[in-house]
Amino acid sequence: MKTKILLYNNFWEMEWNLPSILVRDGFELINQRAHFNEADVVVFHMPNMDKAELEALKSQKRETQLWVFFSMECNLHYEWHSEKAIRDLFEITMTYSNKSDIPVPYLYPGYAKQVLNAPVSKHHNVNAFISSGFDKSDRLRILSELMGFIEIDSYGKQLNNKSLEGDQGPSTKAQIISQYKFTIAFENAIAEDYVTEKFFEPLIAGSVPVYLGAPNIDDFAPGDHCYVNVSSFSSVKELALHIVNCCNDDTQYQQYLNWKNKPLKQSFMQRLELVKNRLFLRLCDYLNERLKE
Known part of the structure; x- marks a missing residue:
């Protein structure tokens, strides 16, 4: 008998393409809710879940059924996710947190080579891409204040001052970022461990992230002195002055690129090791160990 894993809901608006998802022998992925009662494991993409619906399902849960709390979003945006009564419904966590049973960082194995790409010549100084109105970090206020001190080409929907012609998605964004010395990465x-693509996209494109976010960001950095940490400055004005100085002094700016000539940090490589296998292969491996117990 195969262990049945039910993907209860979609990943945002994207339906799971079951044939493309790799699982270990002995496991089967399903996505029909009609098979809820026979599923051995149920994966809930929590940002898409309704609290009342989840609580109603509790009465249908079999004693041996395992529930998986899956989310790559920060819990600060979904306060009810942290309620004890909700967390107690789940046996397994699969989130961005390194403390999860199955950590899901915003990292991919290819990053080890991609972050070492040689940077192209820079024709511009600072850019920003912020479109979402989600803001638990005060990033829009900080960016607005920063734009009062230095010129920033803002391509996102928030604080926009620059049009984006012929937008082809991620490839266009990467091509634009590569032309700038610094990229706003707010x-x-x-929250601890909440480090998203906003930090890695500039590094891969050869730009220096101006980072606002996780207090342990250095654990995710591929090299020493590869980013500007907003929290290291006493004021936005001081941050702006530092960026201006780096833009005007090639020697000072180059210090943010010297890490590319050295081995990648061990802490970064260890986190890449977490994602050497695809997500559902990791879930199967965890379940194999769990089911042995």
Whole structure:
């Protein structure tokens, strides 16, 4: 008998493409809720879940059924996710937190090579791409204040002052970022381990992130002195002055790129090791160990 894993709901608006998801032998993925009672494991994408619906399902849960709390979003945006009564419904956590049973960082194995790409010549100084209105980090106020001190080309929907012609999505964004010395990389919330693509996209494109977010961001950095940490400055004005100085002094700016000539940090490589296998293969491996117990 195969262990049945039910994907209870979609990942945002995207339906799961079951044939494309790799699982270990002995496991089967399903996504029909009609099979809820026979599922051995149920994965809930929590940002899409309704609290009342989840609580109603509690009465249908079999004693041996395992529930998986899956989310890559910061809990600060979904306060009810942290309620004890909700957390107690789940046996397994699969989130961005390194303390999860199955950590799901915003990292991919290819990053080890991609972050070492040689930076292209920079024709511009600072850019920003912020479109979401989610803001538990005060990033919009900080960006607005920063724009009062230095010129920033803002392509996102928030504080927009620059049009984006021929937008082809991620490839266009990467191409634009690569032309800038610095890229605003402000998370929409500040929490330990909550480090998203906002930090890695500039590094891969050869730009230096100006980072606002996780207090342990250095654990995710591929090299020493590869980013500007907003929290290291006593004021936005001081931050702006530092950026201006770096833009006007090639020697000072180069210090943010020297890490590319050295081995990648061990802490970064250890986190890449977490994602060497695809997500559901990792879930299967965890379940194999759990079911042995």
